[in-house]
Amino acid sequence: MLGPVNRVERKRGRRVEQILAVAAELFGERGYDAVNLEDVAERLDVTKGSLYYYFAGKEQLATAAIETLGTDWTARLEELAATAEGSAAQRLRTLIRAHVAIAVREYPAALRLFLVPRTWPDALRARITEMRRRHDQVFRAVLVEGLESGEFAVVATASTLQAMHAAMSQAPLWCADLPVDEQDRAFDELADTLMKLVSPVP
Template sequence: MTAEARSEPAPSRVARRRDRKVADILAAAADVLSERGFHGMSLDEIADRLDLTKASLYHYFPSKEELVSACLEALATTANERLRETSGAVSGTAAERLGMLIRAQLDIIVREYPQMARLFLQPLDWPELYRQRSRALRVEHDEIFRSVVREGIRTGEFEVDEDVAMHNLYGAMNNVPVWFRGRRRRDIDEMGAKVADNLLRLFLPPSAS
């Protein structure tokens, strides 16, 4: 059997436990960070929410700065990978691909990571290092959508000013978690589909929408 054919060993129980704990810490950090901002976030509050000692938290993340960096990277990387997979899985028209991207984005920010929209909305009070990284991650995210929009403009499916349409799209999507707060799952499913269809119409010529 070649080295390529051998499967990777399964993670040990200790490694799996550590991964779960890190995921719990990052989720709590995202909540606190989105609620209080960078300067209002404290490791004490995160440890308290998880019923951890501060020493235990430091074992995983030795500083607030490392925790914030890991939190931003984890959220953005997970979301961007999901969107790339969604875009690549659909071989239809630009409108069909954009519709799938909008639905995936709404699912991410409503169900999976409701903190994401708040964290990446121009955190002006953050230190410059994090503002720069946040901008870079937003550019990666933006390019996933824009590549499909440019394709639609090139093929004539979309008749829009690219920048204006994208600003309108992001402005609407980032407010969806507020609109859907407290609603039942079935209501979210129905409303999410309607919102996605309406947002797609921003890009379509009047005769097609």
């Protein structure tokens, strides 16, 4: 997988990235139906028609945008999981905080994504599900580790992960309008709260 070979392709690549960034933001914010290409184009100071030079249609644009968003997000979580140190509990907490922070600050968008609503076109649903699965995987690994070492205790792995994810995904709803420092406190609080889900009971 070689990168762009010449100046022209590099330029095109940069343009595509700009478009995807804008698209990711809008699709995340409003959901697939509520976004119109006119808006996407306007934010890029381009005309609607120009988008078709880079993407075959609205669906493809949305797919690519979410792919980008998802890949970045996943990569950061995986990186974090790989590099974080300390006990399983410490690492799980780190992951939760990071995930929430990304969700609230960078992709408030994501709210709609993790709901996998029937509103998204089929092609997109698959990608969204896949992204969700990979995120889940990161958390699951740490959870299992903590369970095996006896550090954690859960009722059931599945429902625990689901509850965690649900709470993290919806965080933008509660925190979006808070000032930054209060957001930080809210993240901590939520992380501590969710850690109870895995705490060994007396």
